[in-house]
Amino acid sequence: MSDCQHQWDMANIQFGFVVFEKCFHCNCVRTYFTREGVGIIGDEYREDDHFWQRVENAQSFRFDLRCSGCGALEPFDDMMGLFYCTSCQPECRVEKLRKQLEAKRTYLVLACGFLREIAPIPGRISRRKLEELSRYFNQRRDTTRSRIEVAAFDLETGFAQCQGEFLHDVGMLSPEPVTDRKSPF
């Protein structure tokens, strides 16, 4: 293991879309990142036993982290996006964690992996990688004022009840600003 105390920069930044597709047969949702042009919301197609309908195209980006000291690269291509808690359920353990951290001026952001049709909860990003991602954000701020903690999204119920929101853009082509986001789940 490297002894380098990594100084991270974002590298290999790619802007694109996170596409949310829902099967109207079994109700599962899957997501993927694409840099290509995306189809319109409502597009439908069949794939094996699934009947997919595109329910959201969110403008987003993906990146790796590269250490400016040793050149080490930490890829984050398994991360769908960052997510924030909206305090929708007071008894949710994420909300409890959020409040605990905020009392110490630490702000919680959750990292989600992609959704696959085989499982209703998103892929999990490793704790080690999220510690490095937290380090990246904290290297860019005066941490005597506040800190960032990136944790894995790991609610057992997935997004079924969670009303948190992704840090990405939707409705950019809408003539009116989007003030209320419709959940793609």
Place this chain on the structure above:
Amino acid sequence: MTTQELIEKTGLRPLSKFENRNVEGVYISDMVSDVMAGAKSGNLWLTVQTHKSIVPAANLVDVAAIIITGGKQVPVETVELASKYNIAILSSDLPTFQLVGKLYEFGIGAK
């Protein structure tokens, strides 16, 4: 220049409670992904986006303040969330281009 000094000099309207910060540089974008990739700590973020997700995005990269340009209405929940995070949301009736010119005259350039 601090956020408070900026408000006094430029007539920007503060909408949220905020921590007074030193302002360093300007970042202009209407996409949170772009801000997360490129904005820097202490930046003023100029945007016409008013969805509440701009607040945690701004907090993630530690911008000093968000300036909503073009007189866009900011939803109450965005302002409330910004107050909770102690991030200044300032409002201007000026289009982004004109406001940038004004900020530049005050010596707030791109970092």
